[in-house]
Amino acid sequence: QVQLVESGGGLVQAGGSLRLSCAAPRRTFGGYAGWFRHAPGLEREFVARIPWSGDSTLYADSVKGRFTISRDNAKNMVYLQMSSLKPEDTAVYYCASGSNWRRAYYAIVAYDYWGQGTQVTVSS
Numbered sequence: 708q709v710q711l712v713e714s715g716g717g718l719v720q721a722g723g724s725l726r727l728s729c730a731a732p733r734r735t736f737g738g739y740a741g742w743f744r745h746a747p748g749l750e751r752e753f754v755a756r757i758p759w760s761g762d763s764t765l766y767a768d769s770v771k772g773r774f775t776i777s778r779d780n781a782k783n784m785v786y787l788q789m790s791s792l793k794p795e796d797t798a799v800y801y802c803a804s805g806s807n808w809r810r811a812y813y814a815i816v817a818y819d820y821w822g823q824g825t826q827v828t829v830s831s
Contacts, residue, residue, distance in 0.1 A: 716825030729802030738806030
């Protein structure tokens with residue numbers, strides 16, 4: 708059972724930055740890791756994805772230019788650097804991992820393993 712553990716969430720003012728971390732003790736070989744978020748009253752939505760091999764990162768339009776996903780394969784870690792945060796970025800952020808390349812990168816079903824989530828709150 709692959710378990711992912713997120714950390715780094717918290718309260719920040721609009722315009723500020725936060726860095727989320729995700730420990731993936733047994734990363735999905737040949738696959739990818741991603742971040743999703745779930746705000747109250749909304750559906751869980753895709754934020755960013757990075758393959759465990761290569762540099763082909765993908766982002767939701769709403770975070771493009773503000774968020775950066777990265778990884779450290781030696782440590783089995785994935786990061787989400789968030790800058791220029793907005794109140795609408797407030798959500799529980801989840802790290803996920805998968806290996807089904809035939810699935811759409813933004814689809815929840817493309818990810819097999821999930822973390823428990825970390826709360827990010829952006830005040831105006």
